[in-house]
Amino acid sequence: MISVYYFGAIALVLIGLYAILVKxxxxxxxxxxxxxxxxxxxxxxxxGYVSGRSAPILSEGIGPSQAVDPIPQALVLTAIVIGVAxxxxxxxxxxxxxxxxxxxxxxxxxxxxx
Amino acid sequence: MNGQYAxxxxxVPLISAFFVPLLKGAGKNAIKYxxxxxxxxxxxxxxxxxxxxxxTGQPIIVMAGGWKPPVGINLYFGHFAALFVxxxxxxxxxxxxxxxxxxxxxxxxxxxxxxxxxxxxATGMIATxxxxxxxxxxxxxxxxxxxxxxxxxxxxxAEASMKYIVxxxxxxxxxxxxxxxxYGSLGTLNMAQIAQLAxxxxxxxxxVGLALIIFGLAVEAEIFPLNAWAPDAYQAAPHPITAMFxxxxxxxxxxxxxxxxxxxxxVGSWGSVLKLLVVLATLTVIVAELAALRQRDVKxxxxxxxxxxxxxxxxxxxxxxxxxxxAGVFHMVNHAIVKAMLFLAVGYVAMTLGGAEIENFKGLGxxxxxxAFAISVGAIATVGIPLFNIxxxxxxxxxxxLQVGYTWAAVLVLAASVVxxxxxxxxxxxxxxxxxxxxxxENLAIGLxxxxxxxxxxxxxxxxxxxxxxxxxxxxxIFNVASYIKNVPLMGVGA
Numbered sequence: 001m002i003s004v005y006y007f008g009a010i011a012l013v014l015i016g017l018y019a020i021l022v023k024x025x026x027x028x029x030x031x032x033x034x035x036x037x038x039x040x041x042x043x044x045x046x047x048g049y050v051s052g053r054s055a056p057i058l059s060e061g062i063g064p065s066q067a068v069d070p071i072p073q074a075l076v077l078t079a080i081v082i083g084v085a086x087x088x089x090x091x092x093x094x095x096x097x098x099x100x101x102x103x104x105x106x107x108x109x110x111x112x113x114x
Numbered sequence: 115m116n117g118q119y120a121x122x123x124x125x126v127p128l129i130s131a132f133f134v135p136l137l138k139g140a141g142k143n144a145i146k147y148x149x150x151x152x153x154x155x156x157x158x159x160x161x162x163x164x165x166x167x168x169x170t171g172q173p174i175i176v177m178a179g180g181w182k183p184p185v186g187i188n189l190y191f192g193h194f195a196a197l198f199v200x201x202x203x204x205x206x207x208x209x210x211x212x213x214x215x216x217x218x219x220x221x222x223x224x225x226x227x228x229x230x231x232x233x234x235x236a237t238g239m240i241a242t243x244x245x246x247x248x249x250x251x252x253x254x255x256x257x258x259x260x261x262x263x264x265x266x267x268x269x270x271x272a273e274a275s276m277k278y279i280v281x282x283x284x285x286x287x288x289x290x291x292x293x294x295x296x297y298g299s300l301g302t303l304n305m306a307q308i309a310q311l312a313x314x315x316x317x318x319x320x321x322v323g324l325a326l327i328i329f330g331l332a333v334e335a336e337i338f339p340l341n342a343w344a345p346d347a348y349q350a351a352p353h354p355i356t357a358m359f360x361x362x363x364x365x366x367x368x369x370x371x372x373x374x375x376x377x378x379x380x381v382g383s384w385g386s387v388l389k390l391l392v393v394l395a396t397l398t399v400i401v402a403e404l405a406a407l408r409q410r411d412v413k414x415x416x417x418x419x420x421x422x423x424x425x426x427x428x429x430x431x432x433x434x435x436x437x438x439x440x441a442g443v444f445h446m447v448n449h450a451i452v453k454a455m456l457f458l459a460v461g462y463v464a465m466t467l468g469g470a471e472i473e474n475f476k477g478l479g480x481x482x483x484x485x486a487f488a489i490s491v492g493a494i495a496t497v498g499i500p501l502f503n504i505x506x507x508x509x510x511x512x513x514x515x516l517q518v519g520y521t522w523a524a525v526l527v528l529a530a531s532v533v534x535x536x537x538x539x540x541x542x543x544x545x546x547x548x549x550x551x552x553x554x555x556e557n558l559a560i561g562l563x564x565x566x567x568x569x570x571x572x573x574x575x576x577x578x579x580x581x582x583x584x585x586x587x588x589x590x591x592i593f594n595v596a597s598y599i600k601n602v603p604l605m606g607v608g609a
Binding site: 013016017020026029030033036037039040043044047071072075078079082085086089090093094096097100101109 | 249256286290
């Protein structure tokens, strides 16, 4: 069965990709990258999601058969941490670029070519 | 289970990286010597693993926490991983020595930390046994690579790093979507179990997942059209890091790609993915060789040549035959040696003469004879002259390509080699027959390193049989998925 979350996830990925490909401002490109990562995370989560089941924490009345698949959730946690690291790295490089070039417009940042 | 010490290959660089800030007070040379000590230790462990795997013929499988896969996470040191982890460690060791001379920009502690993490990431990508950890190690490699590219803090470095981040971010997102698709249809992340269950997968889902994973890894592996970041990053990064990128970071990505492709060889639409990769690899070779022809910066020129060689390896891996994979691994080994030497020598020259523009290389034969010699050996070897190591692997790749019937690919690759010969011989002409100058004293340690690597190039060129037999075993490790599944002690889940 195709869940509605898949459409949301794919839409987020496509919006992010659009921003990366079309926008001229470096910060907007990085925001696009973040949106894309969010979409991927949503996709991962929705793969393990089963409607009507609870979080995979064993407690009273919740056995393995009543919980959703825990592995995608663990994966998404890792992926979020990695995404934050990438974004932080990208923003610090953007700061460096602004210092050196005085602009964030990618059409003016073109010293390397060929 | 013995061989658990192989986990140290992951643990040592990781723990050492966290110890670097503690050494900050002891002065910056202390940090550099610490870096050399850690890489030497890593080389020792890698040599032990190599020795054990190749004498017993059995892979070392490390299971985290004693949990059997697929519940636990495992590391797999087969013939390929053992060979390549050793290469990673040796190249890192040489580059740590080179860093002693070449890294003058502060902060040195951050450099050492990222250096170790880069080594860790490549080692992990080669050794890991499940696809999500592959993603994690790929990101460790990528983030340290982004930071190291920007390390020189010039405008060019920042620009190169930004290109790399944007492409790498898209690539890793697509990789993760591929992982999600595979997990969604097979319910496992373990490579051995994926291979076991691959036949049950829906061919369309498998095709899309595999294509997305290849697309994601192609950023690290510099396959056209996702390699736009590479020449900029190679040019802007500190010299030892450039050599590491070319010698093993790219190779780790390529290996991961080959491993996943062959794991999925049971799925229905496997052949079409291979065809796609053959086309992309051939394009990589041609585009990179043509771009190299018009470079004025020698470091950038060699970067393009490096991309072309990577395309050749990818072509060999995409053939889908045992002989192709063997030839690809052989070329990976040869290329790692040659490019480590070339980037070492060119980096040292650029450092001494203040830039890697081709004008600076005039009269190098008289000014720095050792480096000129090393660059010449590297150039001649890369072009593929007999009696140098790359000749043998190139011939084997071409033969394997012809065997499968991709005559057009073989012809195009050979034509690209002619272009390669043109620009390398132009460089040799500039080095030996133009300009004049005073002799400059060359650093003894760096001289010894390039001589060692040059000796390896020539020895393998004259006696290729030993390394070829290593490459065949390593290639078999990738190609023969049935024995890979048999070696990993899977719990009886799912299968």
